[in-house]
Amino acid sequence: MTDTLLAVFYRDLVLSRRIGGGGSLAIIFFLGLVTIVPFAIGPDLNLLSRIGPAILWLGAFLATLLGLDRLFQADHEDGSLDQMLLSPAPLELVVLVKCLAHWCVTGLPLVILSPLFGLMLALNGPTLGGVTASLLVGTPALTFLGAIGAALTVTLRRGGLLLSILVVPLAVPVMIFSVSAASAAASGTVSFLTPFLILCALGLASFALAPIAAAAALRGAGE
């Protein structure tokens, strides 16, 4: 079974590299968003550094949503999903592995590049560290929560918009605690660890529960 899951992981990485689009597109979108904000609100460095963490997080959230609609849809359209249903490996674990592969392609590059992009928003060292740490823990949670939406909209041809509507409410707690963790790291007056640990808990809960929900939605998708 481990072989099967590794094969799914490897296949998704190879596919995203050969087809392109997904990962690099999300990064360019993220970069575009972060670049345009200083132009939109003007060259006020204090204001920028205050709202910087929130901007980075919004950018990462939208960039994550961008690629999610194809997470299961591509496999549904060409019949690969049927083959996965016939595998002895539980669908829940297959979903989990697909989410991890998707995060490695879209989420991880965002996390790695966020300190660089943070410089453009006049963030100082501790804030950059806080934002990056919160993105590292928070973006997998967004991917897992998004997988529920992706599984529910798998049969819809233009499911992307509905997916966003479904996922936004689920993502609110992640958003609140990640931005407060980043702000805490910036101000230094409030403990960074408290919101960060709650964010970790949210990440672990979505890691454990979202694949079950998404797999149930995929099983029902045939009806």
Next chain:
Amino acid sequence: MSHTQFCHLLVADLWVVRGGRTVLRSVSLQLDAGQLGEVTGSNGVGKSTLLRVIAGFLPPASGYASWNELGAKDPAPLAERVHYVGHLDGLKSALTARENLQFGLTLSGRARLPPREALDRVELAHVVDLPVGYLSAGQRRRVALARLLVADRPLWLLDEPLTALDRAARVMLMGIVADHLGRGGLVLAATHESLGLPGALELRLEAQ
């Protein structure tokens, strides 16, 4: 390696309702080792639905499809004994034929032929390392059929297997099916044209 001689597929009093419409009404079927079943009937009568219910993709409203292996202490669920080749070929256009088959093998378990030999058997040895996206409809179909040979599963569910195949490929498919039956396998095919093998069991579905 041949399959156990004592396995059979049992479909008992199967009712299927989709979108509020009864698609299948009390379908029963028994297929023994080495037997070919052909599901026939006009368009929209529920042939594909029957195969998808047996594969476990759709739930029946009542009745059941079960897999029995006499002598097996811990019989595997039906889904793990099934190869399904449907209208969608389940191939990734960006991957080569070999990679697609290798993935199919890892997903199904129980290796039989290496991908290279399976492609040889469907006369596609020359496109082994070509991305499937470059292949014609008939060639893609053949790659999908080669998956049957790569992983060893006793029950083959084939939905319109002859679609897009040329005359030579049809003969080749008949040979593959006959081999599988000879090894004690089971084949259930939804088809408009008979595969032309002797001893086939016909299940004719009537419009409701």
